[in-house]
Amino acid sequence: MLSNASKYAIRAVLFLANKSSNTQKYGSKHLADSLEIPNPFLAKLLQQLSRAGVISSAKGPGGGFYLTDQNRQRHISDILNVIEKENVLHTCLMGLPRCGDANPCPIHHLAAPFMVELRKKFNVQTIDELANEVKENGTYLTLKGLDDL
Amino acid sequence: MLSNASKYAIRAVLFLANKSSNTQKYGSKHLADSLEIPNPFLAKLLQQLSRAGVISSAKGPGGGFYLTDQNRQRHISDILNVIEKENVLHTCLMGLPRCGDANPCPIHHLAAPFMVELRKKFNVQTIDELANEVKENGTYLTLKGLDDL
DNA sequence: CTAATAAAGGACTTTTTAGTCTTTTAATAT
């Protein structure tokens, strides 16, 4: 459903949400290492997000990527809008062109409630809110360095 | 999550489940037209499924693809095993290598119940059972020819 | 002012997925 690009971008932004600030920036290299994402590929994504104003960046020594308070009020869907061409949150998992309540595909009734919740999470929850959930619920953005695997 | 190939294959098999029999076979052309799938691409998929014994086929005049009673007892996951390289029903939607209850990704708690249900539908329900659901619940394998769009 | 740092930009390569085309083989009906 989501491309690698989107998954990488979302994880990187949530990382920044929980760790960066105006005075604490992270280079793409650091992010790529922490999240186990190919660095040049991630750098491209960060560049796009920065250009679109979803995240912030500063060049030069001590520079890097970070989130401002403004950035934190944006939604995950803003990331998807930058990275993906079409709205992946509205595509049918069975590939039916116009799957919906009126013309459901064979798994529509199973998938629809989940998709509704996912859209809520990505469209209405702010990046800040989701990042806090990550912090408090003990969910992970990477499994790097975890020893209980 | 599912590739086009898998989506096409599932729809085609469900179509055959509800319309074909030992005496009523369908050529790839007919299926492709009915389901609005590129014919040569679908032909390849049907070929693979036939070789794997998930569906049946007969050459020559009056030939085509069809399901036997045996075929009908197989699962959707058998289709996926033929078409996809890895088990898409166990991949994390956020791309975490080992996402699970122990090490959940940020949307794991949202996605897990849905994935459990989806695995049930694809792993334990037979093709026959799902096809009957399609027939009875008025779900669709194609929207071709529907005028209420 | 200069050296070092790090993002921006853009061209490029590789891999995967999607889709096409042509030839061969098997079955059947006449």
Place this chain on the structure above:
DNA sequence: ATATTAAAAGACTAAAAAGTCCTTTATTAG
């Protein structure tokens, strides 16, 4: 037997996604 029908097989092309590399620009610390 032969013409016809339709799947099997496999080589091929196209497009999209994923990933790399190199050069430029801006910033800052010395």
